[in-house]
Amino acid sequence: MSRAFNFSAGPATLPEAVLRQAQAEMLDWHGVGASIVELSHRGPEFMQVAAEAEADLRALMSIPDDYAVLFLQGGATTAQALLPLNFAAPGQAVDYVVTGHWGKTALKQVKHCVAANVAANGEPGGYRDIPARDTWQLSSDAAYVHYTANETIHGVEFRDIPDVGDVPLVGDFSSSIVSEPLDVSKFGVIYAGAQKNLGPVGVSVVIVRRDLLERAGQPRAEILDYRAHLKGESMLNTPPTWNWYLAGLVFKWMLAEGGVTEFAARNARKSALLYGVIDQSGGFYRNEVAAAVRSRMNVPFFLHDEALDKPFLAQAQEAGLISLKGHRALGGMRASIYNAMPEEGVQALATFMRDFQQRHG
Amino acid sequence: MSRAFNFSAGPATLPEAVLRQAQAEMLDWHGVGASIVELSHRGPEFMQVAAEAEADLRALMSIPDDYAVLFLQGGATTAQALLPLNFAAPGQAVDYVVTGHWGKTALKQVKHCVAANVAANGEPGGYRDIPARDTWQLSSDAAYVHYTANETIHGVEFRDIPDVGDVPLVGDFSSSIVSEPLDVSKFGVIYAGAQKNLGPVGVSVVIVRRDLLERAGQPRAEILDYRAHLKGESMLNTPPTWNWYLAGLVFKWMLAEGGVTEFAARNARKSALLYGVIDQSGGFYRNEVAAAVRSRMNVPFFLHDEALDKPFLAQAQEAGLISLKGHRALGGMRASIYNAMPEEGVQALATFMRDFQQRHG
Numbered sequence: 158m159s160r161a162f163n164f165s166a167g168p169a170t171l172p173e174a175v176l177r178q179a180q181a182e183m184l185d186w187h188g189v190g191a192s193i194v195e196l197s198h199r200g201p202e203f204m205q206v207a208a209e210a211e212a213d214l215r216a217l218m219s220i221p222d223d224y225a226v227l228f229l230q231g232g233a234t235t236a237q238a239l240l241p242l243n244f245a246a247p248g249q250a251v252d253y254v255v256t257g258h259w260g261k262t263a264l265k266q267v268k269h270c271v272a273a274n275v276a277a278n279g280e281p282g283g284y285r286d287i288p289a290r291d292t293w294q295l296s297s298d299a300a301y302v303h304y305t306a307n308e309t310i311h312g313v314e315f316r317d318i319p320d321v322g323d324v325p326l327v328g329d330f331s332s333s334i335v336s337e338p339l340d341v342s343k344f345g346v347i348y349a350g351a352q353k354n355l356g357p358v359g360v361s362v363v364i365v366r367r368d369l370l371e372r373a374g375q376p377r378a379e380i381l382d383y384r385a386h387l388k389g390e391s392m393l394n395t396p397p398t399w400n401w402y403l404a405g406l407v408f409k410w411m412l413a414e415g416g417v418t419e420f421a422a423r424n425a426r427k428s429a430l431l432y433g434v435i436d437q438s439g440g441f442y443r444n445e446v447a448a449a450v451r452s453r454m455n456v457p458f459f460l461h462d463e464a465l466d467k468p469f470l471a472q473a474q475e476a477g478l479i480s481l482k483g484h485r486a487l488g489g490m491r492a493s494i495y496n497a498m499p500e501e502g503v504q505a506l507a508t509f510m511r512d513f514q515q516r517h518g
Numbered sequence: 519m520s521r522a523f524n525f526s527a528g529p530a531t532l533p534e535a536v537l538r539q540a541q542a543e544m545l546d547w548h549g550v551g552a553s554i555v556e557l558s559h560r561g562p563e564f565m566q567v568a569a570e571a572e573a574d575l576r577a578l579m580s581i582p583d584d585y586a587v588l589f590l591q592g593g594a595t596t597a598q599a600l601l602p603l604n605f606a607a608p609g610q611a612v613d614y615v616v617t618g619h620w621g622k623t624a625l626k627q628v629k630h631c632v633a634a635n636v637a638a639n640g641e642p643g644g645y646r647d648i649p650a651r652d653t654w655q656l657s658s659d660a661a662y663v664h665y666t667a668n669e670t671i672h673g674v675e676f677r678d679i680p681d682v683g684d685v686p687l688v689g690d691f692s693s694s695i696v697s698e699p700l701d702v703s704k705f706g707v708i709y710a711g712a713q714k715n716l717g718p719v720g721v722s723v724v725i726v727r728r729d730l731l732e733r734a735g736q737p738r739a740e741i742l743d744y745r746a747h748l749k750g751e752s753m754l755n756t757p758p759t760w761n762w763y764l765a766g767l768v769f770k771w772m773l774a775e776g777g778v779t780e781f782a783a784r785n786a787r788k789s790a791l792l793y794g795v796i797d798q799s800g801g802f803y804r805n806e807v808a809a810a811v812r813s814r815m816n817v818p819f820f821l822h823d824e825a826l827d828k829p830f831l832a833q834a835q836e837a838g839l840i841s842l843k844g845h846r847a848l849g850g851m852r853a854s855i856y857n858a859m860p861e862e863g864v865q866a867l868a869t870f871m872r873d874f875q876q877r878h879g
Binding site for chain 2 (some may be wrong): 159160161163165166167168169170171173176177179180183184185189190191192194195196197198200230231232233234235237238265266267269270350352357358359360376377378379380381393394395396397398399400403477479480
């Protein structure tokens, strides 16, 4: 088929203009006689790509100078494993706020080396809401407080930055980074796998307040040490150049489209449209998340009759709307509508959902 | 320019046919309406890509069933850091044979958690030869013996598999994997970053004898645990799908070209041609590595007069021969001639080198 509207949760749809540019440059990048994926990461060509990517991300997110930006391999889960190694002393307390599947995964990566405290846990409520800030049981001496800004599977999103006092706040922004303006200065660390809002899978971004890099952390290999990565300009070993390059193209596309303010407006319209269709369906479609914390990025929903799931997915695919099946942990449907999903894609889905209800309601 | 002959040490040149296929499929993979980089790693499309990549690599390398094959992020350096965590008890002895820059890097990743013993060290001789096997000081109780099959910077290559008795042998094959037939059954672990002979940077391959995965190792995060990666089919977190896919295309290309036996013959001819030009230049060009251990993959060489380096590189580039500058640790020139470098590329370089000598000799 021609290009479908792809609602995959990640790896997710990329801007078509970015894919077309990568396609055009695939055999010969800027006339050098080779693809960017075939060139040395330390050569002038890729060093320029890397420098522009960092500068563009800094511009997009208004990242202050006292924050370092790293482009690394391993994804968000590896970043989760490196948090205590880099920022907590052996056995020190760390606080985790768990509001979905990925918060739980983050916690799993650190238990062997620190005193991980679950300060708040949305699991008893099926992760349909975020525990109120005044119920959180924070440690007095925590190395950091970790939370997941947007839960991709459960569709739960913090709509403001939690206040945790002077303890460094660590945010997993894998699925909502650059989707709206964010005050980076409120954070100790922001990290994100790229495959939702930043570009292709295979590269991750870690934004870290520089003073935290002076912490001793725990015994670890050089390649697991953020200080060493900063000193090595994220090129301590050969970095994933193609992925980094493609993320850089996405940053330029976002800047050209108007930056995070523009995307915040588009994302608000897109998510409002979808939740509207669901809420106005009289129970034909159902989203169970508390209205105040519904995700603007991932809209999980259920059909009132499970027997309709298969025809819904099949007919959606025929209509050019793909990857709508929900995560196996939750079932049902999920529409992921990151920055690269155009408004016309969400409009097409909304129309399809209304039509499907008429045919099967 | 049109496609140059690219002698980059890694990221390195890729088969043009593979790049053309990736280019053609960039916006729509096999008619699904999206690029492979935009699809879920757990969806049927990518699961098929992953399964074929493993099957093809197993066929290429004749990997026995009692070996697991993992496709992971992080590159060879991360693999080096994970070796002791997965295969050695805290403080246990591990033996390292250091024959160049990368063996030294491997050692640096493990010192904090095991008793790393340098069993042999080529550094005093400037890494121009490999210490004879009967001089190695192996520990009696080592968890494993590590060596670097081919040193990319120093151009030193083991031409046979060292006998280390019953202790598992761990080989870094980043720059020589699938360049010739290899008896995998002689190894405990073979690992390789992909960016030289296997495909693009951003994915690495770890081939591990399954019984070694039963070792307790050291306390570590799940994402740093090879057992967990095996159980999760190398999809414990979102894997670098595009990189994995491109490596899979390279495997299919290698099989279609005749497999490792054919590439062994081509690589022997290519390296013999280059060393011949150097050795017959009467000292105009110089390679300092002992003849018996000269690398078939990376040919470092020096011009007799450093003042000729710049004109050599400039005129080579004009002739469509790029990325010949040596690593900064060694200086001089380096021609990396992995599987994807066609024989005509090496012939063009040989002709250029002879002509350059005539003009400047």
